[in-house]
Amino acid sequence: MKGKKILFILSGSIACFKACEVVSALIKNGAEVQTCATKNALNFIGEATLEGLTHKKVYHEMFESGSYLKHIELNSWAELTLLCPATANIINKIAAGIADDFASTLLAANDYKKPFLIAPAMNVNLYLNPATAESIEKLKKRGVVFIGPETGLLACGVKAIGKMSEPAEILKAVKEVL
Numbered sequence: 605m606k607g608k609k610i611l612f613i614l615s616g617s618i619a620c621f622k623a624c625e626v627v628s629a630l631i632k633n634g635a636e637v638q639t640c641a642t643k644n645a646l647n648f649i650g651e652a653t654l655e656g657l658t659h660k661k662v663y664h665e666m667f668e669s670g671s672y673l674k675h676i677e678l679n680s681w682a683e684l685t686l687l688c689p690a691t692a693n694i695i696n697k698i699a700a701g702i703a704d705d706f707a708s709t710l711l712a713a714n715d716y717k718k719p720f721l722i723a724p725a726m727n728v729n730l731y732l733n734p735a736t737a738e739s740i741e742k743l744k745k746r747g748v749v750f751i752g753p754e755t756g757l758l759a760c761g762v763k764a765i766g767k768m769s770e771p772a773e774i775l776k777a778v779k780e781v782l
């Protein structure tokens with residue numbers, strides 16, 4: 605993993621705190637990690653945490669000086685894209701090709717020629733919703749590798765499928781793909 609360029613995108617899930625552990629583990633394994641976040645992800649974790657872990661600016665704005673072409677450049681730069689955690693919203697947006705903010709535009713500009721991994725995290729009803737299930741199937745057909753979700757205690761208090769895989773599992777999946 606040493607020197608591997610990983611584009612790490614976070615969306616607005618309670619599992620963002622676990623995703624920070626994944627970012628940290630990738631860095632400790634020698635990867636170069638560039639994070640991007642949806643605006644909703646930044647309600648769960650601070651930009652300072654991600655910049656502090658990666659020593660790189662966190663991209664989240666489409667129309668900001670220094671970011672204008674980043675949705676194209678970062679896809680060329682990356683050797684692997686990891687969307688972690690992935691909300692139902694962003695999974696459905698990627699499947700439909702919706703590009704209405706920085707993170708979704710970046711994901712819409714992915715050409716699926718390099719490894720693309722997604723670690724979903726969501727309430728069971730969001731996960732089993734037919735729209736989400738269809739989107740996951742669509743993305744699998746495009747070659748996207750899904751890590752989890754697992755069955756476990758969800759933030760809503762029920763034990764069901766939807767829990768994001770543990771950081772060690774996600775790290776293992778990244779290592780295997782690389």
Ligand SMILES: Cc1cc2nc3c(=O)[nH]c(=O)nc-3n(C[C@H](O)[C@H](O)[C@H](O)COP(=O)(O)O)c2cc1C
Nearest residue numbers: 615616617618642644645691692693694725726727
């Ligand atoms: C406390 C809290 C926890 C949430 N956790 C999740 C989650 O784990 N998965 C999910 O799909 N949505 C979750 N949501 C809802 C998303 O944040 C919401 O659908 C949002 O529009 C997602 O935007 P994004 O995909 O652009 O980040 C949560 C919302 C709140 C308030």
